[in-house]
Structures are given as structure tokens and as C-alpha cells.
Amino acid sequence: MSDGALQTPASRDGNAAIRVAAGIRDAIEHGDLAPGSRLRQEEIAERFGASRVPVREALKALEAEGLVTLVANAGAWVSRLTLSECEEVYQTRERLEPLLLRYSAPRLTPSDLDQLEGLATEMTVHDDVGEFLRLDRAFHMLSYSRADTLMLGDLVERLWNATQPYRRAYTMLADADTRRIMHDEHHLIVVALRDGDVEGAERTVASHIRRTRRLLARHPEVFSPG
Incomplete structure (x- = not known):
């Protein structure tokens, strides 16, 4: 684990397990810890100034989120998917996320829709991958945020x-054309939601996810061990 992979918080106040989990989660989300990276408890404990107990709790929490894989008597790794596994997850998302949007759409407020439009616009002006991914996740999670479901929302977040x-x-x-289509789809989702066209919004979300799956399928090298 490189020195830059995990940033040590300036303060040790608060719940240590939450603090450690947040640091690891942030490193995964920003690409500092690649899929398949080994997570050594002693290194994490030293970096965060924590004992082994909160580190173990943090890793278990991240396993529940789908970010970390724990193997008994072996250790912990950043979760990694094979190409076929990734296709399965994306096909599941293609079917579940339109349904989650259907639950959420009627409850989205005018303020929610304004925020979605703002996020869609902001994404078009960011070249930084990390910032784009943050905005993209915020956009989609906001669009689903009004759904009152027993398990669907948690499952989508795990996926x-x-x-x-x-x-x-x-x-x-x-490429440039793919990025343009991606941005257009975000705006189309907002337009459909404003018009009360839930089915149109669902179709656009499904197409949005499908495009990602198909492009990744053309690049199997993405799934090779680093």
C-alpha cells in the first residue's frame, strides 16, 4: 500500500471504525486502491493510529457494502470482478434501477429536480474523473432518494x-461521442421526470447503464489482475 493511497485524518476523535472505513472507502472510490489490492490490517492500523479491533470492524462494514472481500484466515482485498461477474452486476442494475426510479419519481420535489438539473450541468464542465464520478453518483442517488423500499435501495447502492x-x-x-451521449442522457432523465414521463426516464436509465456494460465488455484488459 503506497503512502498516498490512504490519507490519515488530522483528528482521531470520533468512532475509529467509521473513520478507518471512510478512509479506505475514499481511497477505493478515487482509484488509489485498485481492485484486488491487499488490505493489511497492521498497515491500516498504523496509518490511522487505530487498534486492530476497529480496523477489523471497518473491513467488515466495507465487506457488507461490497467494497472489500474478506477471506477467513487469509486476509482482506479490495473487491474485484471478472468480466462475466461485472456483466451480471450491470445487467442486474439495468433491471433494478429503473424500478427504483419508478418508486422514487412521484415523490421527487421541485427542489430535487432543480438539484438534478444542476448536477447534470455541472458534470459537463468537469474534466477531472474523480469529480465527475462524485457528481454522477450524487445525481443518480438523488434521483432514487425518495423511494421508500424495503431492500431495493440498499441493494442498488451495494451494486x-x-x-x-x-x-x-x-x-x-x-471517447468524446460517448461522453456527449452520457451527458445528454442525464439531461433527458431530468426532462422526463419534470414531464412526469416516468417510463421515459426508466428507459433512459436502462440505456445509460447498458452503454457502460457494452463498452466495458469490449475491454477485457480492465479485469486483468494489476
């Missing part, structure tokens, strides 16, 4: 976590 490194790879692989 997003599992594909986080591959969303980054897709963004870096996308």
Missing part, C-alpha cells in the same frame, strides 16, 4: 459499490 472501479474505467475509456 454501485461493486462496480465503482469499473465506472472509473468506463469514464476513462469513453
Whole structure:
């Protein structure tokens, strides 16, 4: 684990396990810890000034989120998908996220829709991959945020976590035309939601996810061990 992979918070106040989990999560989301990276408890404990107990709790929490894989008596790694596994996750997302949007759409407020439009516009002016991914996630999670579901919302969030490194790879692989279509789809989702066209918004979300899956399938090298 490189010195820059995990940033040590300036303060040790608060719950140590939450603090450690947040640091690891941030490193994964920003691409500092690649899929398959080994997470050594002693290194994490030293970096965060924490004991082994909160480190273990943090890793278990991240496993529940789908970001970390724990193997009994072996250790912990940043979760990694094979190409076929990634296709399965994306096909699941293609079907579940339109349904989650259907639950959420009628409850989205005018303020929510204004925020979605602002996020869609802001994404078009960012060249930084990390910032784009942050805005993109904020956009989609906001669009789903009004859904009152028993398990669907949590499941979708876990699927997003599992594909986080591959969303980054897709963004870096996308050419100018693909990026333009991506931005257009964000705006189309907002327009459909404003018009009360939930089915149109669902179709656009499904197409949005499908495009990512198809591009990643053309780049199997993304799934090779680093």
C-alpha cells in the first residue's frame, strides 16, 4: 500500500471504525486502491493510529457494502470482478434501477429536480474523473432518494459499490461521442421526470447503464489482475 493511497485524518476523535472505513472507502472510490489490492490490517492500523479491533470492524462494514472481500484466515482485498461477474452486476442494475426510479419519481420535489438539473450541468464542465464520478453518483442517488423500499435501495447502492472501479474505467475509456451521449442522457432523465414521463426516464436509465456494460465488455484488459 503506497503512502498516498490512504490519507490519515488530522483528528482521531470520533468512532475509529467509521473513520478507518471512510478512509479506505475514499481511497477505493478515487482509484488509489485498485481492485484486488491487499488490505493489511497492521498497515491500516498504523496509518490511522487505530487498534486492530476497529480496523477489523471497518473491513467488515466495507465487506457488507461490497467494497472489500474478506477471506477467513487469509486476509482482506479490495473487491474485484471478472468480466462475466461485472456483466451480471450491470445487467442486474439495468433491471433494478429503473424500478427504483419508478418508486422514487412521484415523490421527487421541485427542489430535487432543480438539484438534478444542476448536477447534470455541472458534470459537463468537469474534466477531472474523480469529480465527475462524485457528481454522477450524487445525481443518480438523488434521483432514487425518495423511494421508500424495503431492500431495493440498499441493494442498488451495494451494486454501485461493486462496480465503482469499473465506472472509473468506463469514464476513462469513453471517447468524446460517448461522453456527449452520457451527458445528454442525464439531461433527458431530468426532462422526463419534470414531464412526469416516468417510463421515459426508466428507459433512459436502462440505456445509460447498458452503454457502460457494452463498452466495458469490449475491454477485457480492465479485469486483468494489476
